[in-house]
Amino acid sequence: MTINWKSYNPGEFYDELISSPGYPRKPARILTKYLASLSHDELKQRKAAVEHAIKSMGISFTVYSEAGNIDRQWPFDLVPRIITEKEWKPTSKGLKQRQRALNCFIHDVYNDGKIFKDKIIPEELIKKSKNYRKECRGMKPVHEVWAHICGTDLIRDADGKFYVLEDNLRVPSGVSYMLENRTVTKRVFPELFENYDILPITDYPSQLFDTLAAISPEPKDYPEVVVLTPGIYNSAYFEHSFLAQQMGCELVQGSDLVVENDHVFMKTIAGLAPVDVIYRRIDDLFLDPEVFYPDSALGVPGLMRAWLKGNVGLANAPGAGVADDKVIYTFVPAMIKYYLGEDAILPNVPSFLCTDKKQCQHVLQNLDKLVVKPANESGGYGMLIGPQATKKERAEFARKIKANPREFIAQPLIALSTSPVLGEHSMEPRHVDLRPFCLQGGKSYVTPGGLTRVAMVKGSYVVNSSQGGGSKDTWIVRD
Amino acid sequence: MLSSVAERVYWLGRYLERAENSARLLKVYSAMLFDLPRGSNLDWSTLIDLSGSHENYKEHYDNYDEKPVVNYLLSDAKNPTSIFACLVFARENARTCREVIPSEIWEQVNALYYTVKENINPRLGRANRYTLLEKVIADSQRIEGMFVSSMSHNQAYSFIELGRKLERADMTSRLVDVGSINLLPAFAGKTEKHLFIEPYENIIWINVLRCLGAFQAYRRQVHNRVSGNLVVRFLLQDEEFPRAIGFCLSALVENLDRLPNNDDVKRAVTRVKRITREVNVDSLLERGLLEFIDELQISIADIHEEISRVWFSPETIQESD
Numbered sequence: 001m002t003i004n005w006k007s008y009n010p011g012e013f014y015d016e017l018i019s020s021p022g023y024p025r026k027p028a029r030i031l032t033k034y035l036a037s038l039s040h041d042e043l044k045q046r047k048a049a050v051e052h053a054i055k056s057m058g059i060s061f062t063v064y065s066e067a068g069n070i071d072r073q074w075p076f077d078l079v080p081r082i083i084t085e086k087e088w089k090p091t092s093k094g095l096k097q098r099q100r101a102l103n104c105f106i107h108d109v110y111n112d113g114k115i116f117k118d119k120i121i122p123e124e125l126i127k128k129s130k131n132y133r134k135e136c137r138g139m140k141p142v143h144e145v146w147a148h149i150c151g152t153d154l155i156r157d158a159d160g161k162f163y164v165l166e167d168n169l170r171v172p173s174g175v176s177y178m179l180e181n182r183t184v185t186k187r188v189f190p191e192l193f194e195n196y197d198i199l200p201i202t203d204y205p206s207q208l209f210d211t212l213a214a215i216s217p218e219p220k221d222y223p224e225v226v227v228l229t230p231g232i233y234n235s236a237y238f239e240h241s242f243l244a245q246q247m248g249c250e251l252v253q254g255s256d257l258v259v260e261n262d263h264v265f266m267k268t269i270a271g272l273a274p275v276d277v278i279y280r281r282i283d284d285l286f287l288d289p290e291v292f293y294p295d296s297a298l299g300v301p302g303l304m305r306a307w308l309k310g311n312v313g314l315a316n317a318p319g320a321g322v323a324d325d326k327v328i329y330t331f332v333p334a335m336i337k338y339y340l341g342e343d344a345i346l347p348n349v350p351s352f353l354c355t356d357k358k359q360c361q362h363v364l365q366n367l368d369k370l371v372v373k374p375a376n377e378s379g380g381y382g383m384l385i386g387p388q389a390t391k392k393e394r395a396e397f398a399r400k401i402k403a404n405p406r407e408f409i410a411q412p413l414i415a416l417s418t419s420p421v422l423g424e425h426s427m428e429p430r431h432v433d434l435r436p437f438c439l440q441g442g443k444s445y446v447t448p449g450g451l452t453r454v455a456m457v458k459g460s461y462v463v464n465s466s467q468g469g470g471s472k473d474t475w476i477v478r479d
Numbered sequence: 480m481l482s483s484v485a486e487r488v489y490w491l492g493r494y495l496e497r498a499e500n501s502a503r504l505l506k507v508y509s510a511m512l513f514d515l516p517r518g519s520n521l522d523w524s525t526l527i528d529l530s531g532s533h534e535n536y537k538e539h540y541d542n543y544d545e546k547p548v549v550n551y552l553l554s555d556a557k558n559p560t561s562i563f564a565c566l567v568f569a570r571e572n573a574r575t576c577r578e579v580i581p582s583e584i585w586e587q588v589n590a591l592y593y594t595v596k597e598n599i600n601p602r603l604g605r606a607n608r609y610t611l612l613e614k615v616i617a618d619s620q621r622i623e624g625m626f627v628s629s630m631s632h633n634q635a636y637s638f639i640e641l642g643r644k645l646e647r648a649d650m651t652s653r654l655v656d657v658g659s660i661n662l663l664p665a666f667a668g669k670t671e672k673h674l675f676i677e678p679y680e681n682i683i684w685i686n687v688l689r690c691l692g693a694f695q696a697y698r699r700q701v702h703n704r705v706s707g708n709l710v711v712r713f714l715l716q717d718e719e720f721p722r723a724i725g726f727c728l729s730a731l732v733e734n735l736d737r738l739p740n741n742d743d744v745k746r747a748v749t750r751v752k753r754i755t756r757e758v759n760v761d762s763l764l765e766r767g768l769l770e771f772i773d774e775l776q777i778s779i780a781d782i783h784e785e786i787s788r789v790w791f792s793p794e795t796i797q798e799s800d
Contacts, residue, residue, distance in 0.1 A: 057582075058574065058589045232575050244578035251578045256483050267482050269634065269790040270739040 001043060001425050003036045008420060010429040014160045016081045016419040027082050027477055030195045035079065035427075046188055047422065050078050053184045059177070060238060074177060075470035077421045080185060080192075081432065081452045085199065088476045091154070091162055092436070092446040094345030097336060099150050099438045102167060102323045104339035106146040109322055110136045120338050121331050125355070128406050129328065130376045131170070131321030133284060135291055139308060139317070142215045143442060146317040149208070149279075150438045151175075154450075155349070156417035163349045163414065165433065167332070169316060169324040171281050174471075175437045176239035178451040179204060179246075181473040197478035199448035204437070205246035207445045208279075212247075214441035215313035216276040223276035226250045226266060228257070230282050230298045240281050254282075259302030264312045277313035278303075284318045326375040326409045327353060349414055354405035363410040364401065367394045370410040372401065385461060387413055416461055419472065421454060431455045433463050434474065449474035480579075480634045486791040487576040488635050492642025494569035495588070499619035500650040501562045504529065505552055506612040507690035509605065514682050523548035529653050530560055546601070549608065554599035562615060563599055566592045579635040584625045591618040637734040641786060644734070648727040648751075649779050651691065651714055656772050658687045658707065659764075684710045691722040711768070712760040724775075728752045731782070740789055747785045751778045 006022040017028040024032040038046070051073070054060075059074040108115050109126055116123035126132055151172025153165040182201055186193065209225065216223035229240035231253050244251035256266050257275065265272035280287065286296040288303040306312045322328070330351045333344040352359040352370070363370060372384040384397045401408050418429035436450030452472040453463035463469040508526055524543035527536045530552060539557055540547045554563045570592040573585050598611050623643070630636050684705050688694040693714070700717065701709050717723035721730075731748050735741045754775060763771055 055593065056586050056590055058585060227578075237575075241575070241577045245582070249578065250481050250484070252481060253483070256481055269480050269482055269485050 001040050002038065003043070003427055005032055005036060005427070008427045008429070010418045012158060013415055013429065013431075014156055014158050014417040015429060016083075016156075016417055016432065017079075018420065025082075027084050027479065031080065031082065031192065034192060034195075043422070046078060049188045050076060050184060053187045057180065057183070058238075059180050059184075074180070075456060075468075076181060076184060077430075077454055077456075077470055077472050078185070078188060079420050079422055079427070080189075080473040080475050081419045081434075082475045082477055083449065084479045085448075085476055086479050088199075088448065090345060092448070094162075095152055095436055095438050095446045096440075096444045097340065097342060097345055098152065098164065098167070098332060099147065099440050099444065101332065101336040101339050102150070102169065103145050103147055103440060105328075105335045106169075106317075106320055106323050107140075107144045108339075110139055110146075110319060115335070115338055118338070120334050121328070125327055125406070126322060129322050129325045131284070131319070131325055133319035133322070135304060135308075136317070136319035139319075141317050142217070142313060143440075145215070145440050146320040147323065148211050148215065148315040148317075148439060148441055150440070151435050152438060154346075154434045154436065155414055158415040158417075160417070162346060162434075164329075164332070164346050165349055165414075166326065166329060167324045168435075170321040171283065171316070172435070172437070173236045173239055173281075174435055174451040174453075175204060175447070176242040177471055178435075178437070178447065178449070178474070180242075181451070181471060185473040196475065199476040199478070201447055201449060204447055205243065207439055208243065209247040209249070210443075211439040211441035211445070212277045212279055212313070212315055214443075215315060217310055217313060218276070220276065224250075224266075224274060225277045225279065226252045226257075226275055228252055228254070228278050228280040228282055230286070234281075236281065243279070249279075254296075254298045254300050257300045257303075259300060259306050262302070262306045262309045262311055264300070264303065264306050275312060277315065279315050284321060287314075287318060321376075326351075326373055327355070327406065330409060349411050352410040354401050354408045354410065360401070360405055363408075364398055367398060369412065371413050372397055372408055372410045375407050375409060385413065388461075413461075416455075419452070419454070421456070421470075421472075428458065430458070431461055431463065432472070448476040480638075482791050484576050484579055484635070485638045486787070487572045488579060489638040489642040489786070489791075491569055491572040491576065491580075491588075492639035493646045494565045494572065494642075495619055495622060496643045496646040497560065497650070498562050498565035498569060499616055500647065501530070501552060501560070501565065502612045502615040502619070503690050503692075504650075504654070505549065505562075506609065506616070507686050509609070510689070511683065511686035514686070515679055525657060526552060529657055530558075532558060532560060535559075549603075550601050553603075553608070553611075554595070554601075563595050566595055576635075581625065581629045583629060584622060587618065587622050587625060591615065591622070594618065632737075634737055637737045638790075640734045641731060644727040644730045645779065645782060645786075647722060648724045648731075649776065651722055651724050651727070652772055652775050652779065654687050654690060655711055655714055656769070658684050658710065659768050659772075680707065681705050687714075693720055693722055696720045708760050708764045711764065715755045715758065715760070724755055725752075728755070738790070743789055744782065744785045747778070747782045751775070751782065754778060 005018060005024060008018055009021045010018060017024055017032060019025050054073050054076060105115065115121050147169040149172065151168040151174060154162045155165045156162055179201060212225045213223050227240050227244040227249055229237060229251060241251055250266065252266055258265050258267065264275040266275050282298050285292040286298045288299050288301060289296045290301045291304040307314050330353055333348060336342055336344045352363050354360040354363055368386045370386045374382040384393060386394065416431040416433065419432045420427040421430040432452050432454050434450050434452050437447045439445040452474040454470040454472055455461055455463045456468060456470045522543055523545055526548055527533055535558060536551055540551065551558050552561055555561045556564065558564060570588050573580060573588040577585050594614060626639060684707055685694060688697050688710060697713055701713055703709055714723050716725045718725045718729060720726055728748055728751055732745065735745050758771060
């Protein structure tokens with residue numbers, strides 16, 4: 001196998017590297033030429049080198065079963081995706097703007113509710129949101145920031161423009177894979193780094209630590225920051241451990257923590273030691289059995305009391321998920337206008353609200369053209385992709401929507417952009433999205449690039465790693 | 480440092496050391512058998528005795544031939560102390576304490592695990608087995624070197640060292656057992672087997688030393704030719720050779736000094752130090768070596784009990800607060 005770009009055809013889709021067969025986009029020229037120059041054996045070698053690097057670095061998902069532990073190695077495609085810095089700058093600005101507005105909104109929801117009084121968003125939508133936590137009412141976190149770490153999913157339509165597909169404000173994952181992907185590329189294609197000015201991403205763990213340190217109840221140079229994981233059996237455990245390691249923090253499980261007199265402590269070899277900030281990777285409802293699920297063994301009894309009294313920082317704050325409800329998503333451009341007085345830099349994907357009678361009717365009549373999404377799921381679960389669904393599946397969804405319109409939104413099927421993936425015999429176009437990671441504490445930060453997720457199956461639009469998606473290194477290059 | 484993490488790194492140290500020691504033992508034992516006349520009756524079952532897993536072994540195998548014994552000790556998943564099982568546990572502990580150990584160490588542990596995993600095979604011939612055991616030993620040494628030279632010598636390091644040195648002391652005590660078990664002159668009523676082996680006594684002690692890589696050190700330090708009581712004294716009391724129990728105990732004390740609330744554990748260690756230092760080795764070989772080794776192993780196990788009581792168990796911590 002050698003690579004011939006003339007036989008690579010992305011068809012009607014926007015391709016990240018190739019504008020039409022045989023014609024790479026300008027920033028991709030060095031890369032595509034280099035790949036085409038590799039012999040069959042060299043390509044095979046590089047592919048083997050990737051697999052070896054991933055295996056030896058232990059980048060894996062672990063699937064646990066009674067028959068033993070199965071390590072699934074991180075699915076990674078070695079062809080990087082390239083975006084120019086010029087194109088990235090406004091995107092990055094748009095992401096920061098969006099996170100600022102979302103945080104204003106969450107704070108407003110749990111405090112004054114001005115946006116409801118001014119009739120920008122109907123209040124009942126919030127009160128019915130699964131991720132609304134009445135326990136958080138009146139809370140004023142440090143900097144009035146609730147969603148400190150946000151993973152925003154971006155997609156490109158056939159026109160090549162970025163759209164926001166969804167905001168992930170609860171416990172977005174994937175950043176460790178973004179960082180490890182770069183490490184793997186450096187090991188496998190060191191030559192390429194001589195010819196490109198690629199913006200570094202290695203800074204993320206320090207930025208994350210700064211963001212977390214900034215929400216310490218008492219200002220300290222080095223507050224005790226810990227990463228709270230559900231445990232070694234969680235599929236994202238690799239990431240939790242990676243981030244703790246990179247930040248130089250303790251990685252704790254619920255059983256390592258205890259709350260006394262409304263302060264949080266960890267159990268160390270020298271006794272109890274105070275904890276200032278918790279980067280929690282556990283869902284709200286498992287955080288504190290005294291307040292939420294009473295039989296949760298993952299959480300820490302009394303944690304909510306400690307947080308509400310301002311004795312510990314929690315990132316992301318409980319209740320932040322209220323703003324990543326897909327119904328609320330449709331109001332984000334309005335929020336940006338309302339709180340910041342600015343126009344949204346990044347557009348939403350046009351969406352239909354099933355709570356609106358007229359829009360709902362439109363959705364029901366056009367199910368074969370639309371994508372229907374549940375308002376509060378993540379990981380790509382519970383979706384209907386109308387054009388690819390059977391009649392029976394569509395009828396099923398019609399019934400669900402009528403029974404519970406608040407739980408669904410619909411969007412036209414976006415022709416997701418593609419990027420070349422090295423297959424068994426040739427380069428093949430596969431659909432991709434992009435998840436940059438945005439931080440807001442005292443200051444804002446956006447990763448240059450993010451995690452590019454790839455639908456590894458031909459024609460598929462599902463990029464979620466929990467559903468067999470892969471990933472790519474993503475380069476923001478100076479033009 | 481978190482109690483739960485301390486416990487994991489401690490076990491990481493123990494399992495790595497155990498894998499290395501088992502590999503050494505298996506390698507040297509094979510070599511030794513080739514030195515002895517065929518029919519010497521010093522058979523492979525001694526290895527099962529040493530690993531203390533007789534009961535478990537009997538459940539799965541009905542003879543003590545080379546292949547089943549080696550397979551059991553090297554790769555059998557049914558044996559929780561096989562070399563492969565130790566590496567599985569070591570890797571799992573390393574994976575769950577990656578925030579405190581340098582990533583190159585994790586990668587090396589991970590690689591060693593894959594090396595063994597991909598090379599074990601019930602029909603592994605002697606030559607390939609030798610290569611694999613050498614690789615386990617060499618990689619373990621490399622990992623140990625990485626701990627020494629690329630990890631901060633902090634509390635986590637001390638827990639790894641505690642695990643390693645305690646495991647090592649335990650193994651050395653078992654090896655003293657192996658030399659003696661078949662050989663003690665005073666062993667009840669000199670069976671035929673013992674009369675047959677007696678002329679080879681020195682060969683066995685030489686191999687015990689080789690197993691620990693201690694032969695050269697012994698010759699330089701002890702000068703005398705190899706003999707049972709001198710070897711036992713060297714392995715129990717020497718303060719300079721890193722696999723002698725005396726050395727391991729001193730290393731424990733050194734590491735304990737870095738840890739808080741260390742009094743009870745130190746007491747347990749000093750007790751073992753006294754036991755090994757004050758014993759009269761010459762009379763021991765005449766009578767009572769087996770009882771002595773038993774007592775020694777129990778006191779080593781007591782050190783472990785104290786370590787886990789003082790630092791690993793959350794209940795104690797809550798009481799002390």
